[in-house]
Amino acid sequence: xxxxxxxxxxxxxxxxxxxxxxxxxEVIYDQVVLxxxxxxxxxxxxxxxxxxxxxxxxxxxxxxxISNLLKSEKGLVxxxxxxxxxxxxxxxxxxxxxxxxxxxxxxxxxxxAHLSIHExxxxxxxxxxxxxxxxxxxxxxxxxxxxxLRERRKSLAGYVSGGxxxxxxxxxxxxxxxxxILLDEPSMGLAPKIVEEIFGIVKxxxxxxxxxxxxxxxxxxxxLRYATYGYILETxxxxxxxxxxxxxxxxxxxxxxxxxxxSNRTSFRDxxxxxxxxxxxx
Amino acid sequence: MGFFIEVLIGGLLSGVxxxxxxxxxxxxxxxxxxxxxAQGSMVLLAGLAFVRAQAFxxxxxxxxxxxxxxxxxxxxxxxxVAWLVEKFVLTRLINQSSLSLFMAxxxxxxxxxxxxxxxxxxxxxxxxxxxxxxxxxVLTGLFDGGVLLNSVDLWAxxxxxxxxxILVVFFQKTGTGLALRAVADDHAAAQSVGIPIPWTWLIxxxxxxxxxxxxxVLWGTKVGIQYSIVFLAMKALPVLILGGFTSIPxxxxxxxxxxxxxxxxxVFIGSMIGGGIEYWFAYVVALIFLMIWPQGLFxxxxxxxx
Numbered sequence: 001x002x003x004x005x006x007x008x009x010x011x012x013x014x015x016x017x018x019x020x021x022x023x024x025x026e027v028i029y030d031q032v033v034l035x036x037x038x039x040x041x042x043x044x045x046x047x048x049x050x051x052x053x054x055x056x057x058x059x060x061x062x063x064x065x066i067s068n069l070l071k072s073e074k075g076l077v078x079x080x081x082x083x084x085x086x087x088x089x090x091x092x093x094x095x096x097x098x099x100x101x102x103x104x105x106x107x108x109x110x111x112x113a114h115l116s117i118h119e120x121x122x123x124x125x126x127x128x129x130x131x132x133x134x135x136x137x138x139x140x141x142x143x144x145x146x147x148x149l150r151e152r153r154k155s156l157a158g159y160v161s162g163g164x165x166x167x168x169x170x171x172x173x174x175x176x177x178x179x180x181i182l183l184d185e186p187s188m189g190l191a192p193k194i195v196e197e198i199f200g201i202v203k204x205x206x207x208x209x210x211x212x213x214x215x216x217x218x219x220x221x222x223x224l225r226y227a228t229y230g231y232i233l234e235t236x237x238x239x240x241x242x243x244x245x246x247x248x249x250x251x252x253x254x255x256x257x258x259x260x261x262x263s264n265r266t267s268f269r270d271x272x273x274x275x276x277x278x279x280x281x282x
Numbered sequence: 283m284g285f286f287i288e289v290l291i292g293g294l295l296s297g298v299x300x301x302x303x304x305x306x307x308x309x310x311x312x313x314x315x316x317x318x319x320a321q322g323s324m325v326l327l328a329g330l331a332f333v334r335a336q337a338f339x340x341x342x343x344x345x346x347x348x349x350x351x352x353x354x355x356x357x358x359x360x361x362x363v364a365w366l367v368e369k370f371v372l373t374r375l376i377n378q379s380s381l382s383l384f385m386a387x388x389x390x391x392x393x394x395x396x397x398x399x400x401x402x403x404x405x406x407x408x409x410x411x412x413x414x415x416x417x418x419x420v421l422t423g424l425f426d427g428g429v430l431l432n433s434v435d436l437w438a439x440x441x442x443x444x445x446x447x448i449l450v451v452f453f454q455k456t457g458t459g460l461a462l463r464a465v466a467d468d469h470a471a472a473q474s475v476g477i478p479i480p481w482t483w484l485i486x487x488x489x490x491x492x493x494x495x496x497x498x499v500l501w502g503t504k505v506g507i508q509y510s511i512v513f514l515a516m517k518a519l520p521v522l523i524l525g526g527f528t529s530i531p532x533x534x535x536x537x538x539x540x541x542x543x544x545x546x547x548x549v550f551i552g553s554m555i556g557g558g559i560e561y562w563f564a565y566v567v568a569l570i571f572l573m574i575w576p577q578g579l580f581x582x583x584x585x586x587x588x
Contacts, residue, residue: 069470072470095477095478098474110468110474112464113468115463119460123472123475126475126476127475176476
């Protein structure tokens, strides 16, 4: 753990000013359930950053707090500051945020089931006002990145496979010409081969289009292979952060998230007691 | 045979008016999943606004200006109502269950009923928009004596057909229509791609208001604008159950089937059991449909992946 630099203000140290900075936010649902207890993180311009953690750790809540979709779920950011591209997000609506270049791909894809793939992609361009020709160009570009979507363009999104839905959701987000995409659990319910394909496309979009990504994932192995930086979230707190390589080498991450143990603990009971002793210092 | 055709066509044409009212329900239900109980009240309000404005303008201006002015005034009123509903009812009930929203529209129905009568009066007002009232006799070559048609019904059918065409083009071909269909499918996802939900409510309630205006003018031409027009909305419910709550073609076909069905039943079955079945025939059909085909003829089947 010594080699991992702990920086509480969430500066990742890559690039210049971060495109997104989240500073010590607290989120309360229904005015009683405290879900995030002071989360800070930063995404450098053009970077891929990952939030890792188990179910219920607060990954989705963090993303929704950023994209301002919390309000429609009775959640409220009660403390802290979120800045996207130099502007505070708290008083903007989700649609303003999309036009400013920050778009979320929600957990579970959320394609419009009764719309065709083509129409789904078009809805992504809703906030754009720069003419049909530009939108058509981007549509062609999305079909270049996702050739499978071109094949299925006439199909209703509800009837295509899970992988194709995920591609549709990412393609739809790309149609708004984002500077940054908040990607929530892209691997959910997909075959390993498809997950590989999706992450490969994320990498391509990042390199070719300069889109920054903040990815919430449970698939730690996959996320750390593609991200440059990672934050580990446990019950509403960031317990560890560092560059992807450092995290991959970290003994605790190996033990708890990658399922690799180099010691000779063989029974589950040992793991549990080990974990109890080794409470994260947060 | 000539008599049968005459009853059938008469029924179909009166069914067009049911379709119009049902359409108002469908557009709101499609976009927000709310059954708008106030649709009948909106018909009353639109009708009263039109009739009174037209009468007022008719005193000083020529006939066609008074009609156009009346329509413009009623359109403005319906858009203002849509805006008020969005601001003071729907936005306050964001994320509440659709049952709460339904209850809110019941309350809204009473408010609109009473306010519109306070503002525009509560008598029976005749609608005169220049539609000829003489019956038309067609197909004299085919049947002995021809087929008698009510010309008001015929005009209503033509206007309704145009309206449906406009709506279909609006929903299927325009960007706004696409956004509205997206919202109907998945509120959360629509928000995540940047479609502002309150804006879609304003649009959809305005569209429902315009449909209410069309229904009011056409029904008003037949029976006059009066409070009882509110109960028209009740006739739209079996139409919706038959055609499906989410389908524009469903509302049209459902209306036509109910209209034709109840007239034919009245004439050919009613005579056997003493008559008067026109009033409950639609509800019995709806009940049977609920048992065997609950999503209706054109209703959206839920897409579920396994």
